[in-house]
Amino acid sequence: MKEDIISQVKQKLGDKILNFFEKNKKRYYIEIDKKDIVECSKILFDDLGFRFQTASGVDCEQNFEILYHFSYDKTGQIVSLRVKLDKEKPEIESLTKVFKAAEWIEREIWELLGINFVGHPNLKHLLLSDDWPQGNYPLREK
Amino acid sequence: MINDMSENNKRKIIPIGPYHPLQEEAEFFKLYIDGETVVDIDIEIGYNHRGIEQISTMRHYDQIPYTVERICGICSTSHPFAYVNAVEDLLGIDIPLRAKCIRSIIGELERLHSHLLWLGLAGHFIGYNTVWMWSWKYRESVCDILELISGNRQHYSMFKIGGVRKDIPKDLIPQIEKMCDDLIPAIDMFKGAVMDDPVIHARLKGVGVLTKEDAINFCVLGPTARASGIDIDVRRDDPQQNSTAYGLVEFKVPVLNNGDVFDKAVIRILEMYESIKIIKQCLAILKKEPEGNIEIKVDFIPPGEGVGHYEAPRGEVFHYIRSDGSNRPIRHKIRAPSYMNVASNKVAAVGQSIADAAITLAAVDPCYCCTERTVAVDVDNKEVVYTWNDLIKLSQQKTEKIKKML
Numbered sequence: 001m002k003e004d005i006i007s008q009v010k011q012k013l014g015d016k017i018l019n020f021f022e023k024n025k026k027r028y029y030i031e032i033d034k035k036d037i038v039e040c041s042k043i044l045f046d047d048l049g050f051r052f053q054t055a056s057g058v059d060c061e062q063n064f065e066i067l068y069h070f071s072y073d074k075t076g077q078i079v080s081l082r083v084k085l086d087k088e089k090p091e092i093e094s095l096t097k098v099f100k101a102a103e104w105i106e107r108e109i110w111e112l113l114g115i116n117f118v119g120h121p122n123l124k125h126l127l128l129s130d131d132w133p134q135g136n137y138p139l140r141e142k
Numbered sequence: 143m144i145n146d147m148s149e150n151n152k153r154k155i156i157p158i159g160p161y162h163p164l165q166e167e168a169e170f171f172k173l174y175i176d177g178e179t180v181v182d183i184d185i186e187i188g189y190n191h192r193g194i195e196q197i198s199t200m201r202h203y204d205q206i207p208y209t210v211e212r213i214c215g216i217c218s219t220s221h222p223f224a225y226v227n228a229v230e231d232l233l234g235i236d237i238p239l240r241a242k243c244i245r246s247i248i249g250e251l252e253r254l255h256s257h258l259l260w261l262g263l264a265g266h267f268i269g270y271n272t273v274w275m276w277s278w279k280y281r282e283s284v285c286d287i288l289e290l291i292s293g294n295r296q297h298y299s300m301f302k303i304g305g306v307r308k309d310i311p312k313d314l315i316p317q318i319e320k321m322c323d324d325l326i327p328a329i330d331m332f333k334g335a336v337m338d339d340p341v342i343h344a345r346l347k348g349v350g351v352l353t354k355e356d357a358i359n360f361c362v363l364g365p366t367a368r369a370s371g372i373d374i375d376v377r378r379d380d381p382q383q384n385s386t387a388y389g390l391v392e393f394k395v396p397v398l399n400n401g402d403v404f405d406k407a408v409i410r411i412l413e414m415y416e417s418i419k420i421i422k423q424c425l426a427i428l429k430k431e432p433e434g435n436i437e438i439k440v441d442f443i444p445p446g447e448g449v450g451h452y453e454a455p456r457g458e459v460f461h462y463i464r465s466d467g468s469n470r471p472i473r474h475k476i477r478a479p480s481y482m483n484v485a486s487n488k489v490a491a492v493g494q495s496i497a498d499a500a501i502t503l504a505a506v507d508p509c510y511c512c513t514e515r516t517v518a519v520d521v522d523n524k525e526v527v528y529t530w531n532d533l534i535k536l537s538q539q540k541t542e543k544i545k546k547m548l
Contacts, residue, residue: 026380027231027449051374052361053451056462056475067462069449073373076380078449101361104485105477127188138196 005048005072009079012043019082029067031082034092037068040081041098044070050079052101057109059141064090064115085115094120112139156496156533158503171487171503178495183488198474203229203443207301210461210476215296216259219252220454221476222301224461227385227450229303229443232463235384237438240431241305242387243424247318248291248300249386249452250417250424254325255284256455257410257417261332264407267501268345269538273335280328287321290314305437312433315425322418329414336407344544346404350502352490353401360486363479364457365409370401376453385450391423403501443469454479497540500533 006028010017016039019031032040044050050070058065068081085092094117095102106117107126114137117123125132158171172184194213198206210221223245230237258281265273285295291310292298300306310318336342352362357370367374373395381389396412398405445467451460457479464473491502 023231023447024234026382029447051358053458053460054475054477054481056473058464058473069460069462071380071451071458073379076376078380078451080449099361100359100485101482104481125188127191129188138193 005075005077006079008048009044012047013040016040026077028077028079029082030079031084034083034085037081037083038093038095038098041068041070041095044079044081045098048072049074052095052099053078055102055105055109057113057115057139059113059139061141063087064113066092066109066115068095090115091118092116093118096120111137113137114140156499158499158533171491173491173496173499175496178497180491180494180496180499183491185484185487187484195474195476198476199471202469203303203471206471206474207303208299211297211299211301213476213478216256217252217454217456217459218297219248219300220452220459221461221478223249223386224450224452224454224459224476225463225474226301226303227382227452228448228461228463229450230385230448231382231450232443232446232448232465233303233440235304235438235440237305237385238435239387240309240428240433241436242385242390243427243431244306244308244310244436245301245385246387246391247310247421247424247428248288248298248306250420251284251288251291253417253455254414255281255288257414258284260410260455261407264403264501264504267504267534267537268342269541270335270342273332276328277332280325283321283324287318290317302437303443304440307437309433309436310428312429315429319422319425322421325418326415329411329418333408333411336404336411340548341541341545343404344548345541346407346501347400347402349403349498350490350494351401352486354399356486356489357401360482360489362457362483362486364453364455364483365406365413366457366483366486368395368397369405369409371397371399373397374458376451376458380451382450386452387424387427388420390427391420393420443467443471456480457483495540496533497536500537 010020013030016032016036017030018033021029023029045052050072053069053071055066055068064085064087066083066085070079070081083092092115094106096106097119103122104126106120107123109115110117110123111125111128154175156173156175158173170186170189173180174182194209198209201209206225207222210225211218213221258277262274262277265271265277288298289295291314292300292308300308352366352370354371357367357372375395377388378395383389393416396409398409443465445465447462447464449462451458459479460477462475463471466472487503491499494502
């Protein structure tokens with residue numbers, strides 16, 4: 001059973017997987033291309049019954065990374081989908097059409113890291129005040 | 143403050159929030175009402191944004207448990223718990239058995255006092271002030287035990303990477319056991335008061351329903367999810383054997399299906415029995431283990447990333463840590479359960495009457511103090527109509543009315 005769900009993930013995502021890393025039996029990191037994020041999330045969330053935990057945006061030296069953490073509660077395994085976005089025009093499709101739970105976290109990443117979410121219904125400030133200076137993103141490394 | 147005249151211009155707006163000096167997570171609910179019915183709701187948060195994720199990347203690893211402990215006053219041990227789980231996941235270490243048990247004991251004591259706090263406030267909101275007084279009276283005994291163990295009633299400062307900071311000496315164990323035994327009849331009483339009272343049935347059943355479909359869509363957590371028929375609990379699903387004792391003890395995860403306030407209340411009451419069970423089993427292990435073996439030394443955090451989570455009283459707390467090999471993390475992502483649960487009020491509160499709004503918004507346990515200040519403003523003539531106290535009064539009057547009808 002425990003092996004099952006991960007091999008199902010591997011099989012369903014197929015050649016969308018750019019890099020597969022097994023940290024241990026409970027934690028998996030899968031790198032995918034940013035254009036596949038909606039499709040991969042649908043596979044995990046709708047088809048396989050994963051639960052969306054949250055997403056974490058990281059400013060790395062070469063690019064931005066977003067990790068979408070999904071939990072499979074029947075076995076307690078966590079699969080994190082990693083996408084890399086270029087620094088010039090960080091942009092990715094919104095997941096709000098797959099699940100409502102993405103709405104707040106995408107707003108948060110948008111305002112703190114300046115990553116644009118295409119197709120988000122309500123991309124406005126969540127944590128920062130509405131008159132926060134434009135183009136000032138607190139979590140970007142200087 | 144209220145100038146949303148566009149599409150809702152004929153409706154009144156009841157703002158709940160945003161600020162109160164006691165709150166740990168501020169939120170601002172804008173209820174659009176039509177007569178007595180809530181027709182739409184806007185949720186605004188961020189009033190208490192302190193940038194803890196950023197602050198955390200400026201501390202070294204050993205300081206962070208204290209920092210993240212201050213995210214929340216009520217579930218103050220859940221954040222360090224998830225944080226050390228994340229770092230230990232990164233390291234891949236296995237901590238001593240005694241430390242695992244102490245961690246779980248502290249976590250469960252916290253759940254007890256948090257649920258008792260919620261129960262008291264929920265009672266107050268619907269006009270059962272006796273429940274409020276009694277519930278908080280028993281909460282005291284839990285806080286006393288926490289003080290006995292850690293020296294603090296809140297912010298216990300017990301967690302560190304690789305173990306815990308303080309041991310539970312053998313001579314404290316009988317006192318903890320006695321507290322647990324004394325608490326069981328009290329919980330029996332609360333259970334009876336909720337389950338057998340026709341007024342509470344009439345007042346809370348079918349109120350603030352969150353369907354299973356919506357619950358999955360909003361990815362809600364903890365008692366909010368379990369009352370809507372979603373069988374999840376991090377303690378059972380992913381016990382993180384190397385960091386906690388939950389894999390070594392037996393307990394049940396109560397799940398109900400109606401998704402209303404009544405079920406959320408019952409879930410929390412039933413969970414308290416399970417917490418006591420866990421504490422007692424952990425104490426039994428402690429008795430057998432030699433004292434003092436409570437940590438392993440960790441000198442160096444290698445580059446890498448780790449994910450840790452823990453079932454806080456309100457649901458899953460999630461921490462993500464990334465290290466570059468220095469003494470500080472380069473990224474620390476924190477997601478508290480209310481982040482997911484509060485958003486679900488968007489569907490749970492709409493369609494309810496104003497008298498039910500207070501208890502519905504409160505049913506996800508969003509750390510109440512936040513919503514303590516409210517005024518209702520008539521948009522047309524800018525007149526203040528309701529205060530928060532009026533809202534509670536409305537809620538309590540409805541209970542009185544039901545009492546007379548029965």
